[in-house]
Amino acid sequence: MNLRRLFLIAVPYAWLGLFFLVPFLIVFKIALSDSALSIPPYTPTLDLSGGWTSIKEFFQGLDFENFVFLTEDSLYWKSYLGSLKIASISTVLTLAVGYPIAYAMAQSADEWRPTLMMLVILPFWTSFLIRVYSWVGIISNEGLLNQLLLGMGVIDTPLQIMNTPTAVYIGIVYTYLPFMILPIYSALEKMDGSLIEAGVDLGCSKLQAFWLVTLPLSRPGMIAGCFLVFIPALGEFVIPSLLGGSKTLMIGKVLWEEFFSNRDWPVASAVAVVLLLILVIPIVLFQKNQEKAEEAGR
């Protein structure tokens, strides 16, 4: 083993260890601490100067009180459930919106595909914050949508979309749509068109051929897309705080407020730990799905 190779491995390893792994251990530790009126606002703090006894005291000061607190206050479990519900519903909605687009892209002529691909990817490079914000002017009570509908006489009073879960669904579908379209498109694009022809020759209607051939073949893409929307939507902060109003409970927003408004670091850390534990399930399932897809692709 030469020195250069060691260096090449050690530098990114050490960086990630210091700025990714160690911070998590700190979060776990503070989640087990108690909130206190001091700087930093938690206790106990590790004081190595006291030797062995102070280390022992430090570990005796740690407990699961904050996690018990999370189960007692309904705000927290309602927010976790709220996040799960909003992430699930918006994943289904994104699939419903994204599938026809991906399908049409895969059906279009070869020379059009790169342009269509670029049009799908382009919003991804634009600021996430701006894309969420662009809906405020449309769906707010004085917004364009309400003006349009009032002007046409469809409604008499403005629709209340802003500051409701509906606004959050719109925001998530809008911002995560490319993540759904791209994997479905790449699954459909690889599909052999003669399979459909074979199905039709054997007496399938076009709809049946779609249902029995196309849909099952695009399943890995659909599953990948759903995870790519569901996982980030679960911990989403920007969308619920700009569009969801105070009544839409999502755990990312609760964590933010716990930290910045209530300054309760131990509870914020406990919220983070539980969110992480919830996220492990979809992440592991996603990993399994990707491995399966890779093996099938070989």
Added chain:
Amino acid sequence: MNRKLSWFNVTSLTLGFAFLYLPMLILIIYSFNASKLVTVWAGFSTRWYGELLHDQQFLDAAWVTLRVGVISSTFATILGTAAAYVLVRGGKFFGRTLFSGMIYAPLVMPEVITGLSLLLLFISIGLDRGIVTIVLAHTTFTMCYVSVVVSSRLMTFDQSLEEAALDLGASAWDSFRLVTLPIIFPAVISGWLLAFTLSLDDLVIASFTSGPSSTTLPIKIFSAVRLGVSPEINALSTLMIAIVAIGVITASLVSKGAIKRQREEELAGNRT
């Protein structure tokens, strides 16, 4: 394959792209609205662009964001490329599983957790929050994206080229510098651009790790739009959308040209 699209496909493409682009288009149109009331059209004006350019707070925030973006994405590219090289070519080493886990985990980590954990680290080691801490945070989460982009390129190119260089007497470093790096260079560049964009865009992690003197543009935008629509923000958004659109279109034209050239070279190579 040159099929005619059915009406269903044309409709879904039209509606789909209208959904993706109309909100941004409306934002751009209303940035030229003379009225302060953002939903009432009162004639064309570039007033908000003028006010934006004279707003010192926005200019300061833009300058902080730009510096953080350039520095952190450069670090992230170096570290991410090294990490990708180690993962793909490094063979077995102690703790490889942990290493690849640490590369992929930040990609699925909610930003609130990354931000919180980094802030708690900075506080416990007594580092004052400011530009330095934002750079450290951004380098950490964007280097993982860089290494995914670069490692996918490393996996697809022919390893025998490197071996040939080594057989012909090049040192490992020379073979990396003269063979590997030029081949993966486009991926390194797109990794840098991705890291830069992510850094410019990040609100949550920057909010946790910034200090009072180091407000970034997204933090500024967020605090302005929390209170509703603001015409200055519309103007700022339009400028940012324009920059990104020009950048992406130029990049795609350049890479299209590069692919075409490469194909021509391959064809020429096959003939001889």
